[in-house]
Amino acid sequence: MATKISTALVIGGGVAGPVTAMALQQAGIEATVYEAYEGTAVGVGAALGLAPNGLAALDAIGVGDLVRQLGDPTTAIVLQSWNGKRLAEIGSPGSLEPTRLVMRSDLYRALYDEARRRGIRIEHGKRLTGVEEGEGTVTAEFADGTTATGELLVGADGIRSTVRTLIDPAAPQPRYAGLQGFGAVSTEAGLVPDTGGKMVMTFGKHAFFGLQVIGGNAVWFVNLPYPEPLTLSEAVSRGAERWLRVLAEACADDRSPAPGLIRRTDPAELLITGPMEIMPRVPHWSRGRLVLTGDAAHAPSSSSGQGASLAIESSVELARCLRDLPLPRALDRYEELRRPRVEQIIKQAERANSNKAAGPVGRVLRDALMPLGMKLMSQEKLSRPLHHRIDWAEPAA
Structure with a gap:
């Protein structure tokens, strides 16, 4: 038995x-x-x-x-x-x-x-x-x-x-998702606008950038489209200085805090998080x-x-x-x-x-359609995964 x-x-x-x-x-x-x-x-x-x-x-x-x-x-x-055009804002339900x-x-x-x-x-x-x-x-x-x-x-x-x-x-x-990850915590948050407890994410021309100012620090990350599926150790071996140059070039045209933060980041402070995978x-x-x-x-x-x-x-x-x-x-x-x-x-x-990782055409379509798509999608549907609860007291059978 x-x-x-x-x-x-x-x-x-x-x-x-x-x-x-x-x-x-x-x-x-x-x-x-x-x-x-x-x-x-x-x-x-x-x-x-x-x-x-x-x-x-x-x-x-x-x-x-x-x-x-x-x-x-x-x-x-x-x-x-x-x-800098705002496409959408997604908040947690009350x-x-x-x-x-x-x-x-x-x-x-x-x-x-x-x-x-x-x-x-x-x-x-x-x-x-x-x-x-x-x-x-x-x-x-x-x-x-x-x-x-x-x-x-x-x-x-x-x-x-x-x-x-x-x-x-x-x-x-x-499976490699086509993106390499990087980030840092900058103590120069005073040089960028306070995000007011929000995470600001920018679909840049050549990279995706996220920023939240917390306790006087700017916590930021970049997802860089990169065709070569480097492992974490391979990405690290290429050196932080080289990656900072690549990131600066990728974000140069974006109207976000990304160019300034990347430029002021000490190579020793860059976090190389490696390939994004699914x-x-x-x-x-x-x-x-x-x-x-x-x-x-x-x-x-x-x-x-x-x-x-x-x-x-x-x-x-x-x-x-x-x-x-x-x-x-x-x-x-x-x-x-x-x-x-x-x-x-x-x-x-x-x-x-x-x-x-959208290309030039995809980028235009995304930026045009996303505001409408977010309006059509209810807040309840967007937040549905967040409501999941495990009732420990409930029998699993």
């Missing part, structure tokens, strides 16, 4: 890993996190948005208020063209709290420390190389020669997931006692504004299903609850990416 599990191995110690472990612990399942890198990811990554639905999922495991202390609210997103802009490093540290405080073990230097399933167990094999055994192995190991390949050797790999549909989220969560299963590009929030939601939903249902039904139910939602948001992100 099938029984519910009591132990789990969580592969990956980024954002989804600690959240998964804390959610599993709350569900009565002992979880240990195994991270491939020897050190922590403190200081790694740029800013990201945590949407109301992601914050609500963190509330389900008692971490929401901790994370709210880290960031600043983004009350609306203002879209404008390269010449019934929802605003998205919070946080540095990924701060979010990582808060979740990592909270997981440790709750007694969750996080082991570093554990790069997964293989798995061995037994009768009611699964054993993880690591590159250092050690092993670990539990009743379930959760792949929270990101967009280049090893667990995904172990579940299905034919599983798709990330995961094609992953056919199999689980096999036997292996299951995926977060970016390993579904990775919308950053254009969605939902990457971290969806990863958090899936981690919490997985734990709820494992709390209430035995294997394999728990994994089937988890996928039933999550797949339609995440795949719809991924499709929306693909459309957003195509707008960012």
Whole structure:
């Protein structure tokens, strides 16, 4: 007779890993996190948005208020063209709290420390190389020669997931979205207009630029259309000085703060975030006692504004299903609850990416049609993904 599990191995110690472990612990399942890198990811990554639905999922495991202390609210997103023409403004409905802009490093540290405080073990230097399933167990094999055994192995190991390949050797790999990412935090915010708590996004002639002024600092990013699908390490190897020249040239004609901010950015302060990628549909989220969560299963590009929030939601939903249902039904139910939602948001992100990389003709059409399109689309429809809530108390069956 099938029984519910009591132990789990969580592969990956980024954002989804600690959240998964804390959610599993709350569900009565002992979880240990195994991270491939020897050190922590403190200081790694740029800013990201945590949407109301992601914050609500963190509330389900008692971490929401901790994370709210880290960031600043983004009350609306203002879209404008390269010449400064306002195309649209998208605000959060009054019934929802605003998205919070946080540095990924701060979010990582808060979740990592909270997981440790709750007694969750996080082991570093554990790069997964293989798995061995037994009768009611699964054993993880690591590159250092050690092993670990539990009743379930959760792949929270990101967009280049090893667990995904172990579940299905034919599983798709990330697809380059045609954009390279860059950003910085400038202390010279006084030299640019205060955005009033709004994120101002500019569809430039040759690049997409975003800016929000927070606490005297200008947090900005650029999505640069780039035909060559460079990896993060390849992009970094080309050097910040070279990229700043490229970005300055791409944004030179735009009537936005981009040219001035890029010109005044010290190369040491430029964050090179690498290629923007989208995961094609992953056919199999689980096999036997292996299951995926977060970016390993579904990775919308950053254009969605939902990457971290969806990863958090899936981690919490997985734990709820494992709390209430035995294997394999728990994994089937988890996928039933999550797949339609995440795949719809991924499709929306693909459309957003195509707008960012529009050519001369596409740019004219976009700027002409977007204001009308936004007027025709109700605020309720635009904000629908933000309303999603996981009721932890509700049975998953």
